Amino acid sequence: MARSPERQVAKPHLAEEWVGKIYTLLCILFLVTTICSIVYFVASKGLSTFFVNGANVIDLVTGLKWSPEGEPPLLGALPFIFGSFSTSILAALIAAPLSFCAAVFMIEIAPGHGRKYLQPVIELLAGIPSVVYGFVGLSVIVPFFRNVFPGQGIGIAAGALVLSIMILPTITTIATDALSALPKGLKEGSYALGATRWQTISRIVLPTTLPALMTGIVLGIARAFGEALAVQMVIGNAPHIPRSLFESASTLTSAITLSMGNTAMGSLANNALWSLALILMLMTFVFVFIVRWLEGRKAS
Known part of the structure; x- marks a missing residue:
């Protein structure tokens, strides 16, 4: 008895469906395994400072002196934590208004010319290597601060300004997508009631898209928090809490990159650097949870 054409066509489709499911499952398993392996590796190395070397968590987070190879060893990471947070938050405060204004210009004021000329330029900034930003900051921003403000020009202000340019595309892209997804009827209803464009x-526009805009800011802070090379070139890398924005400082990433090649694996100094990496990873998780919470508010 001959098989029907429908059954002959159904079997290849069923086989392709199973192949697609198995391939997707393998990709998911690989992704989950990779993430869990990275978290386990960083956590095991970072916690060795406390369980193997006997360091104190409170001293690490609140201490002001960093000398893991000294006698006695001092593991005070507060200057690095302060430097990371201060540069990241200040960079977000600088970049957020510029990003919002650029997004409003591209979507609400001049959508044709804005998206044709301004958006490609902003997106181009995301593809520039971080070392280029750091070199420009060292050649332009630092001399400018040195001539205008007291000090050598390097410090929190220079690092924050460089980071603000680096996170500008991230915040602008998310703000642009949020404004583009806004229902047209909402704006048309406002115009029908006699409101001006700026009103x-x-x-209407900014309060409605505020959760999405805040998501962009948080993602920008996370991007700035993990940046290493550009900040390292302009911040001065001094392990102390600065008294002004124009004094040298250091961040978690710069402390790791400067010392990672000068320590022996398994030593207290090396484990202390892994503890700094663990702090960075935990802060990344916090930023991800904040983004998910903001997205949940937007959905509700």
């Missing part, structure tokens, strides 16, 4: 933008 509509300030009282």
